[in-house]
Structure formats: structure tokens, C-alpha cells
Amino acid sequence: MERLKLVLQYFQSNSESISNGICIVLALVSVKLYTSFDFNCPCIPQYNKLYALGVMFVPPLIFFFLGILVNRHTGVMMEECLRPIGKRSKNPAIVKYMFTAMMQRALLAPMVWILVTLLDGKIFICAFSRISNSDLSSHVHCNILSLSQKTTELLMAKVPCKEDMIFRNSTFRKAVSRYVRCYSQAIGWSILLLLILLGALGRLIKPCFDDHATNLQTRYWSNYLDIEQKLFDETCVLHCRDFARKCVVQFFEGMREDTVLRLPLSPEVRYNREEDMVDQEEERLHGITKQEQMDQLLETWFKCKPELDITKMAYRPRVCVTWEDHNGKTIYSDV
């Protein structure tokens, strides 16, 4: 339990590791699905290959789509790609970086499925059990070579099916299965080796071609976009809540039958609401109090994103007060 909590906390620490976590979960789901899937080779000459290759390639496609769908960065990337320029210039390198990262993550689960399929061998045997006569003669000793072409085909198509009565306890079937499985595993291991080599080479050689400084910038701004999107959503939710609360309270107060008069503030009267609550709520509303304002805000957020310059907010000028007595002499000053 503690371990699980630690692992979860680690993965939730930043958005990149969340994506990595989801990617790994999908890969594990892919393996689990393969082991629980009851593969049923049709053992009919015309359909074996079609079915087996279908099972080898359609689920990876499904996992690829799923990998792109569950990744949060897809939405961020699409929005960044499609937004009008407005006040903020667009950097294509950021979009490219996010795209490659997304593709790499989405391709993991499909590769895992294909590799597991090849290493297990069942599907390969189903697809390619129709090995040619020449191979047969060199590797397998038995007297089926005298049969006609069609019968040989039918027979070979049934090799993947252990239960068939023809092949009960047949060494021939086992030999053919072993042979095809070896092929399958060899291909599987080669693909794995190739991928790892590519990955290693990519990691080692990329720094020679890339400008590291630009890389740092690109990574920073792509992380920034992700966090900005999340914070915008959170702020919208908080704003929504305060907007709704004020709206409801206003509605209740509007239902009163009494008349309301306005008078100048008398120094003896003080509204006895808690100062903190008022400040907090008003702060969260940020002055947006009407539907049209909110609509305009949301439209502008997409059509004309604000410039990346918060100097004005960070260095808000403070009002300095100077107290002078009736002679003009300074008693106290904030300056």
C-alpha cells in the first residue's frame, strides 16, 4: 500500500511523468489483453493468414489511437497548433516537440503487442504454417510428401490446431510448430534489438546535431503551455463556483418584497460581514460579473491569447501615503 502510494505520488509529480505513467499502464493492459485473449486459429487455408495478420495488426492500431486519446498533451498541442496568432507569436518547434513526444508515447503499447505476439509465436504459426515443400523435405522427415498439393495445403493449415484428430500426438505437427515458432521468435528478438539500437543511437547522436540551448527553451515553453492550460481550467472552475454563489444569493435577495433606499454612509454603521470572506470571494471573481463578460473572456482566451508578460502584475505600484500637518511639515511618509 505504501509502495503504491509512493509510486502514484511520483507519477503525479509533474505532467510528463503522468503521461509516462499512462503510457506504461497502456502497455501493461496490452500484455494482459493478449494473455487473456483466446486466440482461435480457423485452420482453413484461405483464412489463416488473413485472420492471424489481422489479430497481429488491428489491436496495435487500436492501442495507438487510445494512446493518443488518453494523452492530455494532445489537446494542448492541437490548440497551440490551431490558435490564431493574436498577441502571442507561435513557435513551430514547440508543436514539433510535443508531437514527437506524443507519438513516441503512443507507439509503445502497439510495439509491445507486436513483440509479445511474435515472441509467443501462436499467431505466426497460424499465419505461416503453410511452409513450402522444399523446406519440409530438409527439416521434417515423414511420408506426407507423396500427397497432392491441395491436400498438403489443407493439412498444413491444420497444424496450428492441436485438438484436431489428425494431429493427435503427431511429431510432425510438433516439428512444424517448433520450426515456425523459431522463425517468429527470431523476428521478434531482431525487432526488439533494432528498436533498442535506434533508441540508443538517437540518444547518443542527437546532441551532436541539436542546439542544446534551443532544446531547453522548447522544453520549458511546452511545459509552460501544459501548466497554463491546467491552471486556466482550474481558475474557470473556481470562478464558476463564485459566480454561481453570488448569482444565487442575489436571486434570493431580489425576491424580498421590501423596498431599498440608498443613503450616504453613516460613520456609525458598519457592515458586519467578515472582511476575509468578502476579499477572497471578490478576488476570485476578478471583476467578471456578467454573462457577456464571461463569454467575451472565453472567446478572447482562444482567439487572442494574452502576451507572455506579467511585469505589470509582478511589480504592481504600491500607493505611498504621506501625512502632513497643517503647516506642511511631513509627519510620516511611506516613500
Place this chain on the structure above:
Amino acid sequence: MDKFRMMFQFLQSNQESFMNGICGIMALASAQLYSAFEFSCPCIPEYNYSYGIGLLVVPPIWFFLLGFVLNNNVSMLAEEWKRPTGKRVKDPTVLRYMFVSITQRSLIAPMVWISVTLMDGKSFLCAFSVDLDIHQFGNSTLIEGMSEVEIITLLAKIPCKNIFDQPNVISREAASRYIKCISQAFGWFFLLLMTSAAFMIRAIRPCFTQAAFLKTKYWSHYIDIERKLFDETCKEHAKTFAKVCIQQYFESVSGEMRSLHKNRSSEDDSDNDDDDKKKGDKDKLLGIHAQDDMNKVLWNWHTCKPPLALRKEQPEGESREGLGPTGADSGPNGLANGHAHNDPKREWAVYYSKV
């Protein structure tokens, strides 16, 4: 137990993840129900097809409707749809968005059922074993000798291992393998179709309507939160209303009792909520000190409930209708509408600052 608690906390953290949680639970329930369900094909030519296809199609419909039932947002959607326009304009895109998101969530459990059923293959086998091309799987010489009806009856028995009695005529394993393959191919194809549809909707949608989408998402969330806050405010108001109403009732009875026992009510039992906490035990008794008095209170509560009209407490002889600073300490007071109909309309003073 700890695991469940953590999961529940995470799921309840916000509305969306709560709905996603329910969606996930229903999908798991659907898969679990399928594995727990004992599929038994009737193996009779007339009923095979209905049973097989019925099992493929009816539970998904049931799960879909259940998804709608369990989703709180359905009543919200209905309310928003049916309300009169009034002062707030209705936005059809918001309604559409809400409907689409509810439908998307409800479709997951049916999809899981259909994929699991197709991958397993039993229902397909049951439904389509009669349509098999017997010459592909059977011994032609033996088949020639059988009548049409006999062939069909035999084909219908293929899904049932126990009662299939003619292995020489048809190879049962080969036939069931063939149909299972077709079923699994359909299953994978169905999954691919659903995933690519979801992909189109989710990943390609930003190309078309991103700004409008942000708007509709915000306002649909707003409607949900507003409804919840309205309910909360109503509840709080009802609590306060009830408290004050009951206090006034006790006081009115205690007032009667006091006049009977020739006592004068000394404390100004103000109906100000803040003072409740400072009241001592004596004040909490609200002037009722004897068994008979209490009995009268309880009897009258049922036989003669007080009207739903809170009275504003008036210290004797003072009018609250003055506007000057002396009348100012009344301030806006949360007591609601419907005060006694024979009171004149009161004037409240609201103060604003010139700053």
C-alpha cells in the same frame, strides 16, 4: 479497505472524475456480469438465432439506459431544456454539449459488453451455426443421405458439446472454430471502429470549434454548480427559517403560559441567530418550565401549527420606520418574504460609501 478509501477520495475530488468513476465501475460490472453469466444455447433451430442475438443486443440497451438513470446530469439537462426563457437566454449548444457528454459516458458499458461477447464467440456460434455451409466442414457422402430437416437440426446442435452426437458427419471443432474466428474478427473490427470514432471526435474536434467549445464547457459546468449551490442555500435558509419559526412558536406559547401564570417576559428573546450561542440553559428553555406547559406545546404543534410568516420583533412603543441614524442599527436582516400580511411595507435603509 485503505485502497478503496483512497480511490473514493480521488474519484470524488471533482464532478467529472466522479462521473468517470461511475462509468468505469459500470464497464467493470458489465465485464463481470458477462463472465458470471452462464450462457446456455438452446440448440434448437427456431430459437438459436433469437437467443444468440438477443444476448448480444439486449444487455447493452439495458446498460445504456442504466447509464442514463445513474447520471445526475440527466435531470439537469431536462430542467434546462424545459425551463421558460425568462431573463436568461437558453443556449442550444450548451444543451447539445450536455447531452453528448452524457451519451458518451453511457455508451462505454454497452461497448464493453458487445466487445467481450464478440471476443468470446459463444453467442455468435449459437446464432449462426445453422447458417453454416455444411459441405465445407462435413463428410459429403454422409450428408447426401440426410434430409434438410435433419441437417438443420444437426447444425443447430453444434454449439452444445454434450448433445452433439454425430462427429463423423460434421467436424464440430472445425465448425465452431470457424464461427468463433468470424466473431472475433467482428469484435476487433467493432473496437477499431469505436476507437477511431472517439479519436475523430476528441483529437480532430479542436480543428473546428475550440472557442465555442470552451464557452459551452464553462456554462454547462456553471449550470451544474449553480443548481447545487441553490439547493444548499435553500437548505440553509430552510434551517434558519425553521429555527426561527419554532422559537417564535415556543415563545408565543410561553407568552400565553406566562400571562396565565402571571409572569412577565423579561428577556428580549431576539431571533438573532448569533445570540443563540451565547444563550444560557435558562434561555434555551424559551420560557417553558413545567410539564403541563410542555404538553401544551407538543399538542399544539400538531393540532394547530403556526403560520409560515415570521414576525419582525418590535420593542414596545418604538417604530422601526425611521430613516435616520437612530434607526440604522436594524440593518438588512435575513428574514424572508411573507411577513404578516397586516404589516405595512417596511422601508430598509442600505448604506453606500462615497469612496
